[in-house]
Amino acid sequence: MAWISLEVKTKIAIWVVGMLLTGMVLLDLVVVMATQQILVRAEKSKGRLLIAGMGAFMNRRPASLSRDKAFFEPINRMLESNHVLAALWTDDGGDVQWQYPSDPQLIKQLRYLVSLAVRHEKEQIAFFDSTWGVFWKQPKYVLMVSPGIQTGSASRYAAVALSLDSIHKQLREAQKLVGIYLLINICLLSFIAFYRIYALAIRPIAKMTDLAESYRPEDGVFLLDESDENEFLKLSRSINRILELNQEDQQTLKQTVEQLESALQELKQAQQKIIRSEKLATVGRLSAGIAHEIGNPIGIVLGYLALLKEQRIADSDRCDYVERAEAEVNRIRIIIRQLLDYATPSEGSSDLVSVHQIINELVQMARLQPLFQKISVTAELEAEFDHILGDPNKIRQLFLNFMVNAADAIDAEKKTVRGCFRIKSENKGLPDGRLGVDIRQMITISFEDNGQGIAPKDLEKIFDPFYTTKPAGKGSGLGLWVSLLIAESMGGKISVNSACGKGTVMTLYLPVADNL
Numbered sequence: 001m002a003w004i005s006l007e008v009k010t011k012i013a014i015w016v017v018g019m020l021l022t023g024m025v026l027l028d029l030v031v032v033m034a035t036q037q038i039l040v041r042a043e044k045s046k047g048r049l050l051i052a053g054m055g056a057f058m059n060r061r062p063a064s065l066s067r068d069k070a071f072f073e074p075i076n077r078m079l080e081s082n083h084v085l086a087a088l089w090t091d092d093g094g095d096v097q098w099q100y101p102s103d104p105q106l107i108k109q110l111r112y113l114v115s116l117a118v119r120h121e122k123e124q125i126a127f128f129d130s131t132w133g134v135f136w137k138q139p140k141y142v143l144m145v146s147p148g149i150q151t152g153s154a155s156r157y158a159a160v161a162l163s164l165d166s167i168h169k170q171l172r173e174a175q176k177l178v179g180i181y182l183l184i185n186i187c188l189l190s191f192i193a194f195y196r197i198y199a200l201a202i203r204p205i206a207k208m209t210d211l212a213e214s215y216r217p218e219d220g221v222f223l224l225d226e227s228d229e230n231e232f233l234k235l236s237r238s239i240n241r242i243l244e245l246n247q248e249d250q251q252t253l254k255q256t257v258e259q260l261e262s263a264l265q266e267l268k269q270a271q272q273k274i275i276r277s278e279k280l281a282t283v284g285r286l287s288a289g290i291a292h293e294i295g296n297p298i299g300i301v302l303g304y305l306a307l308l309k310e311q312r313i314a315d316s317d318r319c320d321y322v323e324r325a326e327a328e329v330n331r332i333r334i335i336i337r338q339l340l341d342y343a344t345p346s347e348g349s350s351d352l353v354s355v356h357q358i359i360n361e362l363v364q365m366a367r368l369q370p371l372f373q374k375i376s377v378t379a380e381l382e383a384e385f386d387h388i389l390g391d392p393n394k395i396r397q398l399f400l401n402f403m404v405n406a407a408d409a410i411d412a413e414k415k416t417v418r419g420c421f422r423i424k425s426e427n428k429g430l431p432d433g434r435l436g437v438d439i440r441q442m443i444t445i446s447f448e449d450n451g452q453g454i455a456p457k458d459l460e461k462i463f464d465p466f467y468t469t470k471p472a473g474k475g476s477g478l479g480l481w482v483s484l485l486i487a488e489s490m491g492g493k494i495s496v497n498s499a500c501g502k503g504t505v506m507t508l509y510l511p512v513a514d515n516l
Contacts, residue, residue, distance in 0.1 A: 012202070016193045017186060024182045032134050032171055039167045040142065044125065047144040050082060051158040055147075058089055058098075058156070076100060079160070085141065086161040090114055103161075109143055110159040117145040117157055128161075133168045134175055140164060208236065298332065301325045352513055353395055355386040355443060359423055362399055371407045375419040383425040383443050385512045390490045398486045399423075401479045402447040402506050409451025409504060422448045427512070447506040454498040462496065 057075050079087055079100055086106035088099035096114075099107055109128050117124045123146045127139035142162050147155040308321055363379050366372045388395075403421070410419035424446045454462060463484045487494050491511045498504035 009202070012197060013190070013194055016197065017190045020186050020189050020193070021182075024185060028175075028178055028182065029135065032175070035174075036133070036138070036167065036171060039170070040164065043142055043162050043164065043167065044144065046082065047142065047160050047162055048146060050079065050084060050087075050160050051144065051146045053078060054087065054089060054158040054160075055156075058158075072098065072100075083163060083166070084160050085163055086110060088114070088159050090157045090159075106141070106143075106161045110145065110161060113143050113145045114157050114159055117147075121155070123147075131165060131168060134171045138164065138168060301329060350389045351392060352387055353390055353392050355383070355388060355395070355425060355445065355510075356381045358392065358395055358399060359425070359445075362396065362403060363423070366403055366407075371404070371411070372421070375407060375410055375421050378420075378422050380422065380424040383427045385427050386425060386443055387513045388443065388490065388510050389513050390510075394486045394489075398483050398508070399445075399447075401483045402508075405479060405506075406447060406449035406451060406504070409453070410449055411451075420450045422446075424448065441512055443510050443512050445508040445510070447508070448503065450503040453500045453502050453504055454496070455500055459496060459498065463494075 054075060084100070086100065086103045088096050088107065088110055091097050096111065106128070109126070113124045113126055123144070125145075126143045127141065128143055129140040130137045131140040132138070140163065142164060143159070144162075145157055145159040147157055305325065308318060313321075359379055359381065363377055366377050403423075406421050407419075410421065426444050427442060428444050463480050484494055487508060487510070493509045495507045495509070496504065497507070
């Protein structure tokens with residue numbers, strides 16, 4: 001079963017602990033601050049009570065005992081038992097009549113505070129010095145001044161200074177228990193939170209991951225086995241609906257692909273039929289010429305056979321006649337063999353083929369054809385690398401289409417001088433460099449004639465199927481289209497350069513076989 005990785009679980013656990021720890025620390029901070037404020041208010045209330053007690057005590061003091069230390073013992077004990085650090089009592093003019101004890105810093109601060117109280121005629125409270133609290137520094141002392149006795153329009157003031165160290169110490173001691181409580185709570189709540197997150201999120205995600213990894217299109221349903229109606233169950237239902245739509249689309253796509261493959265196969269078959277029909281048309285034209293060409297050798301052979309029937313010829317003459325008849329028969333055999341090689345149906349296999357060898361064979365065959373009797377056929381085979389991968393029969397058909405078109409163009413011109421047809425090969429790429437960056441990777445074959453040429457308006461259409469400029473009955477308009485199909489199937493290209501009355505150059509670019 002596919003589970004959530006340990007790294008993800010660790011991150012979730014750290015996140016849960018971190019969030020709980022942050023929340024509890026913030027809660028503890030609020031509690032400490034609130035508790036500290038309550039305790040400080042309690043200290044202020046205690047200070048007011050002490051000031052009231054001092055006022056009551058001083059109000060019943062006899063004038064004769066104003067300097068008697070024994071008289072002040074009770075109030076000294078009261079202040080000492082309540083941890084008062086400093087206190088003083090003033091007369092109607094604000095002058096100090098009594099103080100406890102004589103801490104210079106605190107007494108100085110209390111006198112300053114008394115001056116403020118006399119000036120503003122109201123209670124004054126101030127904090128003095130600082131010390132470490134629970135989290136940061138807090139006030140160390142609280143100073144309070146209030147009117148102790150109201151005599152007519154004048155007031156006498158009492159002042160006390162209380163320490164807040166005990167409050168901070170109590171809070172720090174309490175934090176030890178709070179820390180233990182926080183640790184226990186974090187562990188317990190983290191376990192509960194992680195368990196609930198695992199049950200509500202991690203486990204459903206793990207199940208969905210496992211289902212997704214093991215899912216097969218034929219399974220049909222992608223659904224979690226959950227008893228509660230939650231978001232993951234809704235998500236699994238949504239995914240299931242998407243998968244159902246996807247399966248329908250896949251089925252439609254599969255049918256479309258099958259239809260396209262069938263149509264493509266039919267197109268390929270139709271294309272092969274067109275290529276074969278164009279090939280047979282060319283074979284028919286060549287056969288008509290060959291029938292005439294074979295007639296002469298057969299007549300010569302028959303003549304030699306008639307001579308051989310005579311009884312009075314010498315043995316040397318007899319052997320000479322036999323050799324000559326054999327040569328004529330071989331000539332007939334070569335002509336027929338070349339035609340059969342061209343007419344043989346192609347198997348569509350790619351073999352290592354020598355371009356020069358095929359060109360030489362076609363040139364020899366053309367020189368025997370009446371179609372080329374008034375045409376000078378030459379071959380300038382200068383390419384160093386001439387081996388290509390392709391179907392030999394299709395390559396012959398490709399070259400022969402160019403040769404027959406050239407012969408027709410020369411014949412249509414009705415030249416008074418002998419026509420010229422040249423085949424030239426060399427290793428170079430396209431003029432724009434689109435095919436091959438190394439000349440050893442391309443072979444360029446040019447078919448050049450001095451025929452009537454092609455009009456500019458026809459140049460863009462000559463490779464369209466069924467488009468021809470020949471008279472009715474002379475061409476099907478498929479020759480150049482078939483030639484282009486064959487060239488492109490081998491990764492090649494055809495370019496045309498022609499002008500009316502100046503002839504045509506058909507240039508064929510084919511990739512050379514590698515590692516030769």
